[in-house]
Amino acid sequence: MLDVLRYEGKRVVVTGCASGMGAATAKILSEVGAQVVGLDVKEAKDIAEFIQIDLRSKASIEEAVAKIGGPVDAVFSVAGLPGPPFSDVDTVLVNFVGARHLIESLVPVMPAGSAVVCVASNAGLGWQQNLEVLMEVVSTVGFDAGLAWCEANPDKIVGGYAPSKQLTNAWVAFRAVDLIKKGIRLNCTNPGPTDTAMMGDFEKQAGKELIDAFVGPSGRRSTPEEQAWPLIFLNSPRSSYVSGEALHTDAGFLGAMVTGRL
Numbered sequence: 499m500l501d502v503l504r505y506e507g508k509r510v511v512v513t514g515c516a517s518g519m520g521a522a523t524a525k526i527l528s529e530v531g532a533q534v535v536g537l538d539v540k541e542a543k544d545i546a547e548f549i550q551i552d553l554r555s556k557a558s559i560e561e562a563v564a565k566i567g568g569p570v571d572a573v574f575s576v577a578g579l580p581g582p583p584f585s586d587v588d589t590v591l592v593n594f595v596g597a598r599h600l601i602e603s604l605v606p607v608m609p610a611g612s613a614v615v616c617v618a619s620n621a622g623l624g625w626q627q628n629l630e631v632l633m634e635v636v637s638t639v640g641f642d643a644g645l646a647w648c649e650a651n652p653d654k655i656v657g658g659y660a661p662s663k664q665l666t667n668a669w670v671a672f673r674a675v676d677l678i679k680k681g682i683r684l685n686c687t688n689p690g691p692t693d694t695a696m697m698g699d700f701e702k703q704a705g706k707e708l709i710d711a712f713v714g715p716s717g718r719r720s721t722p723e724e725q726a727w728p729l730i731f732l733n734s735p736r737s738s739y740v741s742g743e744a745l746h747t748d749a750g751f752l753g754a755m756v757t758g759r760l
């Protein structure tokens with residue numbers, strides 16, 4: 499395949515590679531010539547290099563970082579928990595605190611021109627209105643400080659999932675400012691409902707009707723591949739002037755909301 503997105507020979511790290519969007523991302527990246535290092539708490543098949551990681555654990559993250567070594571040209575931070583039945587703290591640890599610790603620990607081995615993309619969610623819409631609380635966590639440094647804030651503020655992370663995705667959006671906007679000065683770009687996507695293993699938990703929590711309402715004008719859920727390609731686009735050197743961006747991969751849901759079409 500013509501190397502349009504310039505991944506040939508690039509060393510990339512994909513979290514959540516065992517399932518859903520992460521598995522789709524890892525597969526496409528290997529097809530476009532990248533050397534994929536896949537991370538997940540669950541064993542993953544068909545990954546060139548797989549490293550087990552538990553994003554709830556600082557020690558596990560640091561062990562994985564040591565095994566990854568360097569250089570790393572791109573990080574795809576895709577792993578996530580859906581909230582209940584998982585605890586609020588575990589959900590925020592996997593979706594934000596642990597994900598951030600992994601990324602920050604890899605920054606020293608990322609050369610100028612490299613990039614990071616995180617998967618947030620439309621469940622985090624409205625994060626700009628909650629910035630005062632979000633900045634309390636975003637401005638913490640390191641895993642332990644993030645965990646301590648979560649444990650001290652259970653009332654501010656109720657449900658786990660939406661707060662964790664608001665945090666991702668806020669952190670990307672905030673931290674991209676520093677990373678671009680090192681030549682490292684940082685972006686996120688905000689997917690709409692996507693057919694993956696997590697969907698069953700969302701339907702149990704919120705009911706199928708509400709999840710279907712979030713589908714918006716397209717009238718359908720996305721596939722994991724439809725979420726993987728925008729991630730691959732954002733981390734491609736072809737997107738070299740895109741940073742601090744939250745891309746809504748929701749087939750027009752947000753636009754329809756904002757303009758009163760939904």
Ligand SMILES: NC(=O)c1ccc[n+]([C@@H]2O[C@H](COP(=O)([O-])OP(=O)(O)OC[C@H]3O[C@@H](n4cnc5c(N)ncnc54)[C@H](O)[C@@H]3O)[C@@H](O)[C@H]2O)c1
Pocket residue numbers: 513514515516517518519520537538539540551552553554576577578579580592593617618619620688689690691692693694695696697722
């Ligand atoms: N499916 C949706 O509708 C939807 C919508 C918006 C955003 N998202 C987000 O997309 C991302 C990918 O989720 P998905 O939909 O592909 O679901 P998925 O359940 O198929 O994949 C999630 C992956 O994260 C891994 N994971 C869970 N806990 C972990 C831990 N402690 N350490 C390391 N890995 C862990 C799981 O093992 C799994 O492989 C998540 O961040 C999710 O929040 C999903």
